[in-house]
Amino acid sequence: MSDVLVDLGSKGADAVLGFTRNTLEKLAREKGRDFAITFPETNYYLPLINALLNVEVKNISDCLKVLKQAEGLNKNVPADNGFSIAALGGILNKGAATLICEEILACVSTVKNEHPKQGYTGFLPDKLLRALGIQLVDGRIAGVAVILGPAKDEDSAVELIRNFQTNSIVSILVGNVNGNTLKKQLEDKGVELGLENYIVPLGEDYLSAIYAVDWAVRAPLIYGGFKAGQWQGVADYMRNRVPAFVVLLSYVDEVIVATGLGVLAFGIPIITDLDVPQLGKIDTTLHEALVTEKDYKKIVSKCLLTRGIKVKVAKVNVPVAYAAAFEGERVRKEQLHIEFGGKASRSFEYLTTKKLDEIEDGKVELCGSDIDKLAKGKKSLPLAIIVEVAGRKMQKDFEPILERQIHRFINYAQGLMHIGQRDMNWIRISQEAFNKGFRLKHIGIILHAMLHQEYSAIVDKVQVKIYTKEEEVDKLLAPAKKVFDQRDERSSGMTDESVDTFYSCSLCQSFAPNHVCIITPERLGLCGAYSWLDGKASFEINPTGPNQPVEKGELLDKKLGQWKNINDFVYEKSNKTIEKVSMYSLMDYPSSSCGCFECIVAVVPEANGVMVVHRDYSGMTPVGMTFTTLAGSVGGGVQAPGFLGIGKLYVVSKKFLSAEGGLLRLVWMPKELKEILADKLKKRSEELGMPDLLEKIADETNATTAEDLIGFLEKVKHPALNMERLI
């Protein structure tokens, strides 16, 4: 490494360590050594310190002990648990010490309400990282760019970020130069920010970069099954599985160099527009460690190359940008050119199968007016989108799966918004998209291109008919509705007994190497995104992909839901860590969880029942833990009897914990989840002969402690109280 970098990094590390000591000692004098230092909504204390040093920082006293270890590391003395990065003669330890101090300083800023500033997110809570897990494993997020500093000018800022979006890279924004930030540059140009647009402003000071490290370092803990202190595993995981890189723009100083040494310690490379000494591959990185690219048009491809990220970019011939990063974009009223559905007009979308010779592949037909022929002041039209597909391997069962993708495919177009499905859809097209030349035929072009791109194994031909005349839309809707009802009946009638094959899903193994989901007709994947039919379709599309058919084979235990072939398959695919798995039990060999579950089920021993809590509920539960704390006991691809990660629809399945008595065991759930599942819960309660069960299940308005819960359950005579003992 160049002497300049070593010299600057050393000075930067010394400065940060000194500043941290002064800050902590001053705070200790003012507030006492027991003053609490914690981040909100995380199970991992100060995550970097917890992951590397196995220390649970809770107050200033803990910070001071950690600081001592950081001071040692700065002099190349290993931490108490042996943590030390040997690469480059130990110089990266100065960087690691810097990051540790920056985490303390950022936490102090959070506690003092100096972070986050308005418009920034600051520290990201665990639940957000869990929600992002599925997007990372299925490729919707290809990587994470941590961008430090503003671009050279506003146009370059927009070009850079749009290029990252088009490549499905999330941009994390940090730092300012004389008050100028990348956030401001983008806002001045009207770019919408937010995670849904793949642009997350963390903070306007450089210290906030540590929140990105805090994101990356929790991945091995949440998904990888690593425990606090297993620093070699954590560092390896970050290098090999976390697709993050740093983009350093416009400015550098000693502290940034020291921080840079820290991220290099975990294999995260740095790409910059500055003249700095270059650094090729080092022991901790997969490729080059530090490279310069001054041409903003080339920065993104240089980043992807340097981090080794391969992006599959959809090629769709439309006059607007097209990528997953635009999926969450909203089209507001003031940006609107035209809308369909919602409260504005009648609208629906429908996908059906035809014979091969009935379809002309790529044909897009518009019956009625296009959006450039609107009467003055008119802002809506009726709409029917009829997609006809044909393919030798196409099955009726796949129609709803393909139809559901219309939402995603339309949303990927910049300036288009799609909400809902079937006859409950709502589509908006922005003025900007219209001005760029977007017309209704482009919806057909998108659907044709994307169905071929993602479903070519089952779809050979696609044609799209678009109708905007009211009488035609009305006429076509009635038969489509009939099919929607038939589909619902068919899928709700499927049971685990009616099939001899379940489907596996190993998509999450890129993050949780020992985890495998077994998906049955009555139990969907724990992320909530994959049903048995999805698994079946996915296998047809990609026979060597993450969803494999597993013949159930010999039934070993009907009550628990154990089959010989399923056990053998899971044993093999969990790298021989899980010997048996029960599909219907919480207590005996329950399924493992990867980390991106929608809900957690947990035993409430005092109530002889179970509770279920979803990701969006941040309050306390009767087991004395929040979702975040509970999640710490469940993830990482291990079995945890008494705890289970699930998709929320499993709660209303007939197979929901049927080994333990099913839904009748459910004693508590958050009100919001109750409301989300209300209709289905009611139906299930009636099937169980207890139509008032829903009223007997407590929520946070009745109880958040075991004691209050028991009082409530006794008052309403909840059935769990008289069931066989659970423990």
Ligand code: SF4
């Ligand atoms: S079904 Fe399971 S393995 Fe597949 S993406 Fe969802 S949680 Fe991950």
